[in-house]
């Protein structure tokens with residue numbers, strides 16, 4: 001039976017880790033548990049539930065900074081900053097519905113540990129780029145502080161970068177500090193319809209290479225487009241978002257339309273539809289419907305101009321769409337028990353980049369590499385980095401790679 | 405100079421001739437410099453108060469050579485200090501008497517510019533400005549723009565996570581990198597990232613950025629390129645007090661505007677600059693703010709009007725909007741010449757680099773004035789106002805006995821003050837040797853030991869750039885030891901389910 005410890009503060013977390021250390025008991029670290037099904041299944045009989053560390057401890061909108069305890073619901077943070085006309089500019093996606101769970105259920109600690117981002121990644125960065133400081137408990141049971149509450153900071157190693165995307169394998173975060181930014185006054189999206197994937201990549205490159213300051217660029221092929229929100233009609237849609245002050249958005253819409261004209265007919269989405277569209281792109285909504293929920297799901301990051309080449313190399317029965325100007329490819333494989341890892345990894349290796357198996361049954365995730373396999377040198381270095389934080393391998397053992 | 409550097413290893417120095425010969429076998433010709441006179445140019449970096457000749461200078465040209473040099477040094481237990489252009493203001497590239505100085509200047513090629521994917525692949529010895537210049541014909545540029553950009557190298561920028569006046573809107577180096585090739589001290593070559601975003605595993609690129617040459621030698625860098633903004637305009641706003649200027653900065657950001665750049669100068673800086681470049685700065689103000697808006701014409705016009713209106717709600721003495729590109733550049737000419745301008749009114753100056761929460765500015769400036777009186781040394785302030793990064797310049801005369809020491813003490817007090825009010829020791833110049841001994845003001849021993857453990861994961865013998873960043877060096881074996889106390893439940897009251 002799995003025991004769960006629910007610490008109330010940093011001191012409790014230290015105690016729990018020291019207990020686990022002394023008793024050789026690996027821990028599963030969970031915030032609100034919304035992304036538990038990502039990664040290789042861990043073998044632990046003790047769970048450290050960090051959702052009790054909750055509450056926003058500092059928010060100074062004019063200083064663009066917010067601190068919270070790591071288990072604070074992300075939705076609580078987003079609601080507060082929205083009230084002050086701000087946002088988390090990295091546009092954190094919500095994995096909940098993709099994994100068959102509820103929407104809006106994640107914690108801020110989880111958002112950082114998964115280095116979440118969204119369509120605005122291409123302009124504003126990922127969680128890593130907005131993560132200013134943290135207090136964590138390491139696998140030695142020690143509380144370590146890193147970073148601070150100011151953006152400009154190069155004092156010591158930037159451990160926040162490592163924590164972001166470490167999936168709870170390095171340390172248990174107890175307190176975090178983030179950068180907040182003003183929310184755009186308005187937004188609009190231009191849609192080019194009916195493009196093939198390769199043409200869409202070219203259209204997106206043209207848009208990104210214009211001074212129109214595009215903050216979202218995605219391509220929704222024919223076979224999935226109808227499953228996203230806000231679109232004017234059926235058929236493949238290549239979507240380009242501009243955000244900002246109203247006069248600027250109005251101006252850039254026009255310039256961008258001129259850039260896109262050679263590629264095909266251009267339609268315009270108003271603010272409301274634009275918001276709906278990008279939220280559905282952010283959350284990979286096409287793959288949350290019940291008829292596709294069992295499909296193994298890959299998330300691939302590659303050079304924007306090469307993303308579409310992957311499609312040609314894998315099963316035509318796969319479904320897919322592109323974000324990040326073509327550099328982020330979501331691929332849903334046809335057969336529930338067969339993620340076809342070899343084909344995906346071969347395709348990604350040939351264009352450069354990496355692929356993570358975001359969704360698959362536990363037995364499949366135990367049998368294939370979920371995170372990108374690394375060459376020997378990098379794997380050894382990653383293992384040493386892990387051991388520098390967690391020498392006994394207490395935290396989420398094996399979640400990212402076997403033995404790490 | 406009271407700086408404690410790890411004691412030179414006699415055994416290594418005794419083998420110097422043999423070591424030089426071995427290095428010459430790896431890097432032929434003029435790539436190994438061992439003569440005292442020829443090594444002089446490498447004896448210090450931008451922190452000129454500290455000088456030390458290295459044991460030998462090596463200037464490799466290929467990753468293979470770097471790998472062989474490092475593997476050799478690792479096997480022989482020889483320390484290595486990487487160096488780019490040597491513009492570090494924190495002594496990051498200060499040589500060691502018993503160390504190899506590994507100069508990366510010959511890695512000076514731009515390998516690829518990929519406009520389709522908006523990136524450039526360059527060698528680390530390429531200067532910051534050269535990257536932007538190479539992309540300029542197609543209207544692209546590399547955003548981080550340290551004031552030293554004509555000289556400093558991309559490798560140095562990565563090692564220091566350098567910023568610039570535009571990083572408020574466009575981020576520091578770390579936000580503008582896609583990948584790098586790096587050689588570990590063992591000689592192993594590691595590739596991080598590539599043409600894609602984010603790491604598939606741990607974000608090691610993120611940790612190498614800003615690691616001050618302590619984790620590996622960077623031999624190739626992939627940076628993101630941005631399209632140049634359509635236009636830019638600047639406002640020059642004078643205030644009767646720095647409090648008023650600070651309030652105005654708060655209002656601008658509070659209104660949801662993130663300017664391309666937002667720089668502040670105090671009265672001593674304004675006067676020094678105006679005498680030097682005649683930028684037309686008002687002399688009857690206590691603080692001057694340059695606010696630059698960039699982007700599409702329509703946006704810039706809109707925001708200039710809004711910022712002007714916001715400024716008028718504050719107490720301002722003067723407010724000028726640039727009417728032409730020439731005038732905008734003139735506004736900046738003063739700010740950009742601030743360091744040399746201060747250099748003209750004082751024999752020497754010492755540039756500090758703390759960051760504070762912006763709202764603490766009046767308190768920090770007031771305390772700085774008191775300290776200035778206490779030490780009898782003048783200070784001029786330039787300030788990246790948008791992100792709270794202060795550059796107090798302490799004016800001193802190195803030829804007056806004891807004045808450098810007094811200056812350093814004053815500087816240390818300023819940085820401790822920054823930490824006290826919730827800020828940090830360094831915003832962009834790095835810790836190096838300069839702020840090394842102040843690290844305990846910000847970090848506990850436990851914090852610092854954890855950072856050193858990470859260092860051990862990359863460099864188990866502590867051979868890469870030792871004596872920088874960490875006030876106390878521990879052996880990796882010692883740091884790795886674990887003291888596990890008792891197997892009892894020490895937390896009887898943690899809720900369990």
Ligand SMILES: Cc1cc2nc3c(=O)[nH]c(=O)nc-3n(C[C@H](O)[C@H](O)[C@H](O)COP(=O)(O)OP(=O)(O)OC[C@H]3O[C@@H](n4cnc5c(N)ncnc54)[C@H](O)[C@@H]3O)c2cc1C
Pocket residue numbers: 449450485486487488489490491492493495496497508528549550551552555556557558559560561562563564565566567568569616617618620621622623743832833869
């Ligand atoms: C006048 C002036 C203005 C400045 N303005 C700014 C500014 O606006 N913003 C700012 O951030 N900084 C500024 N600086 C500081 C300095 O220019 C930066 O820190 C710069 O990035 C250093 O680059 P460099 O090539 O000179 O590196 P160096 O000084 O040679 O080295 C700096 C550090 O990087 C390491 N290093 C260098 N190359 C490599 C490599 N290939 N692999 C691994 N490690 C390496 C060195 O070991 C050292 O620790 C300024 C300096 C001067 C003199």
